[in-house]
Amino acid sequence: MSSETNPPAGESRPSLGRRHAKPSGTGQGRVRWKRFAIMFVPAAAISAALLTLTANGALAASFSISGQQGETSADSLTGQGFQQFGTADVANAVNGSGLQPVVESEINSAQITNLCQSVVETLPLGLGTITLKITGGNNGTPASASSLIIDANQLSGSTATFGSIQQGIDNSALPVKTPALAGKGNFSQAATSISITNLQEIAYSTEAGTFTLPGFSMSLTAGNNPCFADPNAPVNNFHL
Amino acid sequence: MTDNSESTEFGGPAPAEAGGPAGPAAATRTGTPIGRAWRRYRAWRRSRPFWAGLWLIIAGAELLLIPLPIHSMGVILHIGIGGISGILIGAILIAIGLLLWFHPVQRMFYSIVAVLLAVAALVASNLGGFLLGTILGIIGASLGFAWMPGRPERRRGRRRPAGPDEADGQRLVEPGEPAAESADSAEPAAHAEPAAGHEQGTVLHGLALLPILALLLGLPSALTAAAVDPSPSASAAADPTASATPDPSASATPSPPPSPGPSAVPAASPSPQPSSGGSGSGSGGSASASPSPTPTPTPTGTAPPFAVATAQSTLTATSATLAGFAYDGVVSVPTASGRVQMMEFSATSIDLTGATLAVSQGGATLTTTADSLDFSGKVLLYATQLSGDIGPLSVTLTPGNAVATLLQILSQLGLSQSVTQSFPLTMTNVTTLQPYASAGSLTASALQIS
Numbered sequence: 001m002s003s004e005t006n007p008p009a010g011e012s013r014p015s016l017g018r019r020h021a022k023p024s025g026t027g028q029g030r031v032r033w034k035r036f037a038i039m040f041v042p043a044a045a046i047s048a049a050l051l052t053l054t055a056n057g058a059l060a061a062s063f064s065i066s067g068q069q070g071e072t073s074a075d076s077l078t079g080q081g082f083q084q085f086g087t088a089d090v091a092n093a094v095n096g097s098g099l100q101p102v103v104e105s106e107i108n109s110a111q112i113t114n115l116c117q118s119v120v121e122t123l124p125l126g127l128g129t130i131t132l133k134i135t136g137g138n139n140g141t142p143a144s145a146s147s148l149i150i151d152a153n154q155l156s157g158s159t160a161t162f163g164s165i166q167q168g169i170d171n172s173a174l175p176v177k178t179p180a181l182a183g184k185g186n187f188s189q190a191a192t193s194i195s196i197t198n199l200q201e202i203a204y205s206t207e208a209g210t211f212t213l214p215g216f217s218m219s220l221t222a223g224n225n226p227c228f229a230d231p232n233a234p235v236n237n238f239h240l
Numbered sequence: 241m242t243d244n245s246e247s248t249e250f251g252g253p254a255p256a257e258a259g260g261p262a263g264p265a266a267a268t269r270t271g272t273p274i275g276r277a278w279r280r281y282r283a284w285r286r287s288r289p290f291w292a293g294l295w296l297i298i299a300g301a302e303l304l305l306i307p308l309p310i311h312s313m314g315v316i317l318h319i320g321i322g323g324i325s326g327i328l329i330g331a332i333l334i335a336i337g338l339l340l341w342f343h344p345v346q347r348m349f350y351s352i353v354a355v356l357l358a359v360a361a362l363v364a365s366n367l368g369g370f371l372l373g374t375i376l377g378i379i380g381a382s383l384g385f386a387w388m389p390g391r392p393e394r395r396r397g398r399r400r401p402a403g404p405d406e407a408d409g410q411r412l413v414e415p416g417e418p419a420a421e422s423a424d425s426a427e428p429a430a431h432a433e434p435a436a437g438h439e440q441g442t443v444l445h446g447l448a449l450l451p452i453l454a455l456l457l458g459l460p461s462a463l464t465a466a467a468v469d470p471s472p473s474a475s476a477a478a479d480p481t482a483s484a485t486p487d488p489s490a491s492a493t494p495s496p497p498p499s500p501g502p503s504a505v506p507a508a509s510p511s512p513q514p515s516s517g518g519s520g521s522g523s524g525g526s527a528s529a530s531p532s533p534t535p536t537p538t539p540t541g542t543a544p545p546f547a548v549a550t551a552q553s554t555l556t557a558t559s560a561t562l563a564g565f566a567y568d569g570v571v572s573v574p575t576a577s578g579r580v581q582m583m584e585f586s587a588t589s590i591d592l593t594g595a596t597l598a599v600s601q602g603g604a605t606l607t608t609t610a611d612s613l614d615f616s617g618k619v620l621l622y623a624t625q626l627s628g629d630i631g632p633l634s635v636t637l638t639p640g641n642a643v644a645t646l647l648q649i650l651s652q653l654g655l656s657q658s659v660t661q662s663f664p665l666t667m668t669n670v671t672t673l674q675p676y677a678s679a680g681s682l683t684a685s686a687l688q689i690s
Contacts, residue, residue, distance in 0.1 A: 028286045029344075029389040036386035043355050043378045050362045051371075061363050064307035064326050086551075086599060086606040101604030103689050132370060155689040160610075161681060167597075168622075168676035170547035170576050185550035185576035187599040187606075191682070218370065 057141055057214030066205035069234035070119040072150065073227040074112045074137075074199045079148070081108025082162065083174045085188035087151070102151040102204055106176065107194065111142040115213070116227035117206070120235045129235065131225040136213030147209030154232060155201040163193035200228050288344040289387035295380030296337035296354055303373040304330025306366050326365030329357045333377055340384050347384045355381035548582070548622065548676040550575045551601035555672040557592035557613070560628065563664040564588030566651035570639040573622055573676070581639045582622040582674065588661065589616040590679075592670070610684040617680015624674040628667035635667070 053059035084105045118133040137143030171186040226233050284290075307326040336354045340347055358377025361368040368374025568584040592613040599606045615621075627636040637644045650656040659665075 029288065029387050031289075031291075031383055031386045032388055033386065035388070036382045039351065039355055039385040040378060040382035043359055043382065047359055047362055047368070047374055047378065050359065051367075054363070054367070059363060061367050062325055063366050064324075065366060066307050067305075086601055086604070088602060088604070101602070101606060103606055134367075153690065155687075157687045158685065160684040160687045162684075163681050164617075164679075165615075165682045166676075166678045167682075168549050168553060168674075170549045172576060173547040186601050187549040187551040187553050196687070218367065220370075 054213060055216040057143075057212045057216075060146075060210035060212045063206060063208040063211050065119075065207070068119050068121070068236045069153075069202060069204055070117060070206065071227045071230070071233065072152075072199070072201050072203055072206065073114075073116045075114035075197065076142075077107075077110055077112050077194070077196045077199050078142075079107035079110035079194045081176070081192065082106070082194040083176060083188060083190040085171050085174070085186055087186075100153055100204060102153050103155060105148075105150045105152065105155070107148040108146065108176070110145045110148050112137050112145065113142045114138045115143045118226040120224050120226055120233070122235055122237050128222060129224050131221050131223060132218070133221070133225065133227065134213070134216070134218050136216040139215035141214040143211065143213045145208040145211045147207070149205075149207040150201065150203050151205045152201040152203040154230075155199075157196035157200070158198040159196070161193075161195045162189075162191035165189060165191040200230070202230065202232060202234055287389070288342075289340045289347055289384045292347070292351070292380045292382075292384030292387055293337040293340035295376050295383065296333050296340065299358060299369075299373045299376035299380055300330040300333030300335075300337060302330070302376065303333065303361055303365055303369040306369055326361070326369070329361045329365055330369075330373070332357055333373075333380075336384075337380065344387075344389075347387060351381045351384035354384065547574050547576060548580070548674070550577050550580075550674075551599055553597065553599040553674060555592075555595065555597045555623075555670075555675040557596070557670045558594030558668060559592070560667045560670040561589075561591040561664045562587050562667070563590075563660055564657050565590075565660040565665055566657045567637070567644060567647040568651065569648055570644075571622070580624065580674070582624055582676070583626065583637060583639050583644060585621040585623070585626070587615075587619040587621070589614065589664075590619050590621065590677075591615070597675075607690060609686075609688045611686040612684065614683045615677060615679040615681075616683075619679045620677065621672070622674075622676040623672045626670070626672050628670035630665065630667055 050059060054061055082105070084103060086101060087104045088101055114135075115137045116133065116135045118131055120129060120131050122129050167189045169188050169190060171188045174188050175190055224233075224235065303326050307324075333354055336350045339350050355378055358368070358374050358381060361377065362371075362374050365373075368377075565585065565587045568586055570581050571584050572579040573582045592615075593611065595610050595613040597608040599608075625636065625638050627634070629635070635643055637647065647656060
């Protein structure tokens with residue numbers, strides 16, 4: 001916009017009660033801090049209320065994380081409507097250029113106890129390493145997720161039980177269609193139910209339509225403190 | 241009200257003044273081009289809610305980048321609005337930041353939309369970009385809301401009615417400024433607080449209350465929707481305000497029924513879909529138009545109802561224990577690339593130890609290992625080849641070979657089933673090619689996929 005107003009530099013007007021008197025007075029604007037508070041305080045209060053509700057499991061949050069590798073662990077995961085197939089994820093160039101083979105697990109609804117998710121990030125400028133960690137479902141009430149989609153390149157569990165499983169069906173014949181994710185002919189498996197204990201996985205992307213996280217807590221710590229120790233534990237490079 | 245006291249508050253460490261300290265220094269460098277450019281930039285910056293826009297752009301970028309890159313549209317279709325809400329909110333916040341810079345006239349509206357979205361991002365997108373995006377967004381929106389052009393002082397006692405073009409925008413302020421300066425020292429304030437003169441206390445505060453109102457009204461419906469079945473219409477019907485404004489509850493409960501999407505997958509062989517109910521989509525011109533099994537030499541063999549994967553897959557196990565085991569014959573199994581002759585085995589249980597399933601597709605190999613894989617229930621196994629050692633004997637079964645034929649005869653007599661039911665057959669060093677297995681249940685121990 002045409003905002004060059006060329007203020008008369010010496011234009012001096014006695015500015016009442018102003019601490020730094022600006023010589024150029026034209027076209028200036030100011031932040032009225034009372035007005036700021038009028039919006040900021042209630043918005044912050046509502047945000048705090050929403051967070052509290054989330055932590056109480058009363059409110060579900062939606063998650064969609066991609067491009068960074070993170071760890072997910074859980075003492076147990078019980079789910080309904082499971083399907084899994086191999087596909088490839090776009091990883092950001094820093095994390096291992098191009099397409100990465102992953103196992104995509106889709107669970108229609110899942111209950112998770114002692115959920116932990118962590119992302120380790122190396123900051124630029126030698127600022128060190130930080131770990132973002134989210135935990136939930138550890139107060140007796142499991143966390144629950146719907147439309148959970150996890151693209152893992154490593155997944156393990158000490159025991160896994162699948163109900164009504166079909167192993168080796170074509171990707172195109174899965175109960176829940178996955179449009180052209182893996183292409184036809186690809187190996188998939190589907191089960192009506194799944195139960196995994198001591199789940200540990202390293203994922204390129206995690207999506208959840210809704211996620212209720214009773215006992216939710218989020219922490220940002222210095223150093224490399226992922227959810228579980230693993231030789232392949234990923235460390236992401238900060239990127240934009 | 242805010243009027244008089246405001247001016248004294250300005251000295252505070254305002255983010256809006258972060259660029260300020262350089263000001264006086266720059267003013268002295270009137271001559272140099274850099275100085276001129278700096279002053280131009282400063283004048284530009286100060287004539288609009290610059291820092292508000294900047295915070296909002298950063299907040300939007302943060303929200304936007306977490307879900308990126310989207311690895312496929314399929315995922316978005318699959319999980320619904322939740323998959324793109326972060327991208328959507330981030331993009332809108334960036335747009336609002338830019339609009340605050342280049343079209344600050346409407347900053348009230350922009351700021352209110354921005355604060356609603358920033359709060360909504362808490363539930364709609366990764367807890368508001370792990371809080372950071374929400375915090376930055378609220379700060380930016382509040383700054384935009386609080387920014388007013390011109391000088392704040394001496395607004396009292398003005399009887400100047402709100403003019404026609406009273407959006408008190410930058411267009412008014414800047415070009416009008418020289419005139420204002422010459423006319424009356426209080427003039428800029430006239431532009432600045434036009435509506436404010438009388439109505440600031442009511443109108444603008446009322447405006448400020450809008451988002452709160454919307455949120456408070458939206459919250460209960462969001463809660464109930466989250467508790468019961470997510471349906472955005474519930475909150476929309478709950479109150480008109482919430483539906484008129486971007487209600488966070490709508491995005492909080494994205495109602496993601498993973499509907500069997502309009503199958504973009506060209507299923508090569510239409511197969512009956514008992515669960516999805518969707519009819520198989522048109523075939524890619526393959527010969528396998530019929531899902532029913534073609535007649536095979538064996539009476540017992542039935543093709544699996546699903547198309548079987550053609551990706552090269554191998555299942556190996558150090559040992560396999562087969563109970564109630566029978567060879568049902570050769571069946572013609574529908575696959576994406578036409579029908580394949582496969583052997584069908586049935587069993588009441590198949591227990592594998594030291595199992596490894598390797599699948600090669602798209603140039604990558606995915607390996608699933610497990611200390612044990614126990615199939616039970618009604619186990620059906622299809623394979624193009626099954627080999628292993630039974631005691632000292634090395635056995636390889638392929639469709640139609642001698643051993644398979646022998647086993648088929650035994651099975652048809654019912655011998656194989658009854659004998660292995662009582663005395664489960666154990667094979668070692670088992671290799672199965674192109675396996676397709678279905679079972680009532682599968683229990684794996686020490687499962688590992690990589």
